Amino acid sequence: MNHYYVTGTDTGIGKTLASTALLHVLRGRGLRAVGMKPVASGCEDRGDGLRNEDALALLAASDPCPDYADLNPYALPQPLAPEIAAREAGIEVGLEKIVAAYRRLQASADAVVVEGVGGWAAPLATTLDQAHLVHALRLPVILVVGMRLGCLSHARLTARAILDDGCELAGWIANHVDADMERQDENFQLLTARMPAPCWGRIPYGATLDPQALSQRLRIGT
8 A cells, every 4th residue: 555644743743744755755666656735725826726835845746747636626725724715715625526636646656645734633624524535535644743842642642533533544754843842852752652653754853855865764664
């Protein structure tokens, strides 16, 4: 299984960074790997339609290069929670359109990395949670943990929620988002001992490495 859903303990904790690095890991194995951002808010019109920075990063890390409309079927202008951004744009986010786009990506590649929105419990629409999408696509979940004060609780609660939703937690990635966090190594070790899935890698604070170089820090299935 080379298709994954990437979620996080919160928003702004490095899901895109981890997703693009994962794409390069898969490509390094000789696989055709493409990214997907089903719902993205905060999109700008760059002359060829609404575009999202995270989605464009996934596009740049993909090979073959998919159609943007398949990679990001719901591009929402306002930088708000997807449910609110969709309402303001007069759009109703639906599962059927996302699944159809995913199937087209899947048909053209050996691996698809799907990046979610915010944290695991952030809804996609009024009656659509990320767990619904994961079940529809039958994807294992990768959890990106923002390593900062409080991460032990956030990570364990999120992992528990993923499992309670009936989804598979295949692994987790530690992303150090706080340069001033004390006892980083000890916190990482505590999490490693308690998470119900293996750690796939650790991203240092302020990593300026390009996704291909960063992929050397990740190991799928470890």
